[in-house]
Amino acid sequence: MPVLALFGSYGYLRAFLVRFHKPMHKSDIPRKTIYRLSIYNRVLQRLRETGAQTVSSEALATAAGVKSTQLRKDLTYFGQWGTRGLGYNVEALAKAITGVLGMAKLQPVILVGAGQLGTALLRYGGFAKEGFEVVAAFDADIETRRPRDIKVPILHSSKMTDFIRERGVKLAILTVPGSVAQQVANELIAAGVQAILNFAPAVLHVPERIVVNNVDLAIELENLSYFVK
Amino acid sequence: MPVLALFGSYGYLRAFLVRFHKPMHKSDIPRKTIYRLSIYNRVLQRLRETGAQTVSSEALATAAGVKSTQLRKDLTYFGQWGTRGLGYNVEALAKAITGVLGMAKLQPVILVGAGQLGTALLRYGGFAKEGFEVVAAFDADIETRRPRDIKVPILHSSKMTDFIRERGVKLAILTVPGSVAQQVANELIAAGVQAILNFAPAVLHVPERIVVNNVDLAIELENLSYFVK
DNA sequence: CTGTGTGAAGGCTTTCACAGCC
DNA sequence: GGCTGTGAAAGCCTTCACACAG
Incomplete structure (x- = not known):
């Protein structure tokens, strides 16, 4: 598995470069660190609005809900950014983190499945603020799915593959029923999508090069209910 | 921190009992195992519908997207459930897992913040199927928030504390704007809520006995965008 | 003296290897 | 022979302790 993973896609080459060339962009940053970088970035954004110039690891970590050593360790994965005795x-x-996360440019995203959850996410708009634009939504039934207040075009599923190819879409949000999730995921991947944010209550089986993040509301609730007495 | 954690709420007493009495319910099952138990449960549900009597760890694990050794290890945390040479x-x-997750009884849940995302979740209904019932929703502005097709009553925030106390609500879904999330969380906790499913883009600072699961759409997308080249 | 950077230690989770039961 | 149960090993991530820079 470790060896296989190395050879999956161009992972091996990248690992090689990383060790000898020390990149400032992408490498073997732990997965959990990546998540926290997003949180740090948010806090930094707020700080910037208040006009703060510098911030200590202690202050930033507290605001982000982690220990200061954790924050400092997280940052060392891609360089040295602080001034001793002063802070960051x-x-x-903020600029460094944004660069590492690969969010310098706007990523086009599509949403598949314009049901309750899907349309809510379209309206929600919390994405654009963070550098993403949902460029289109797809559904098998676009007749009954026509909320007037949504600006994003809702297209028929049959146009999905071509759209992905033409626009070079790499990110997709999947909000279809669980029963068709795997099949739709297959189509997405065949068309060139590389990462899927999956809201469908289903386990997606995908090639190793594809990244899937699952957001399952029922499972989150079940998990919480375990911890309440 | 470890010592403090032990004394938080009745943690110390429970730790003591666990060590010497060996409970079949709750104990130190790893957090990640709890998540997977929910997934196993789903797969088992589907299997039951197809009329299958038994299933091997290999088959169940594959369907759940994990290795079979992982599945078997997960199950040993709360007993022995298989028959060697045969399977489970x-x-x-399914009954054993449901018991461990503490989902034997319906958990009443409230939702706070009836905006776009909140109302979508109310309509979504994916919870009820899994043993949860959203018994009420709350919002600071119930005038403009009156979707006619939602059966769950939407009440004014001022009634929230009393409602939680009277009904003994322990689980809350938080879908308010990030700017007020901490304040609303404080109110929920003061009223007796023990676990929060937080959709607000904010880091909640809560006492150690409170459990928070964060679902942050923007962060999930950012995370994916790191992995696409 | 304040606050970052980091090797080493510790803790948690996954995987392995194989003993044990049907 | 097939498949589960589990101690031990490996891997990953967090925390500690402290060197070191401003």
Whole structure:
């Protein structure tokens, strides 16, 4: 598995470069660190609005809900950004994190499945603020799915594959019923999608090069209910 | 921190009992195992519908997207459920997992913040199927928030605390704007809520006895965008 | 003296290897 | 022979302790 993973896609080459060339972009940053970088970035954004110039690891970590050592360790994965005795430059650190996360440019995203949850997400708009644009939505039934207040075009599923190819879409949000999730995921991957944010209550089986993040509301609730007495 | 955690609420007493009495219910099952138990349960449900009597760890694990050794290890945390050379009894295993997750009884849940995302979740209904009932929703502005097709009553925030106390609500879904999330969380906790499913893009600072699961759409997308080249 | 950077230690989770039962 | 149960090993992530820079 470790060996296989290395050879999956161009992983092996990248690992090689990483070790000898020390990149400032992508490498073997732990998965959990990546998540936290997004959180740090948010806090930094807020700090910037308040006009703060610098921030200590202690302050930033507390605001992000982690320990300060954790924050410092997280940052060392891609360089040294602080000034000892002073802290971090808010602006510079935010820029560095944004670069590492690969969010410098707007990523086009599509949404598949314009049901209750799907249309809510379309309206929700919390994505654009963070550098994503949902460029289109797809559904098998676009007749009954026509909320007037949504600006994103809702197209028929049959146009999905061509759209992905033409626009080079790599990110998809999947909000279809669980029963068709796997099949739709297969189509997405065949068309060139590389990462899927899956809201469908189903386990997606995908090639190793594809990344899937699952958001399952029922499972989150079940998990919580275990911890309440 | 470890010592403090032990004394938080009745943790110390429970730890003591666990060590010497060996409970079949709740104990130190790893957090990640709890998540997977929910997934196993789903797969078992589907198997039951197809009429299958038994299932091997290999088959169940594959369907759940994990390795078979992982599945078997997960199950040993709360007993022995298989028959060597044969596999697991579908019915019995499902019942055992449901028991461990503490989902024997319907958990009343409230939703706070009836905006786009909140109302979508109310309509979504994916919870009820899994043993949860959203008994009420709350919002600071119930005038403009009156979708006619939602059966769950939407009440004014001022009634929230009393409602939680009277009904003994322990689980809450938080779909308010990030700017007020901490304040609303404080109210929920003061009223007796023990676990929060937080959709607000904010880091909640809560006492150690409170459990928070965060679902942050923007962060999930950012995370994916790191992995696409 | 304040606050970052980091090797080493510790803790948690997954995987392995194989003993044991049907 | 087939398949589960599990101690031990490996891997990953977090925390500690402290060197070191401003």
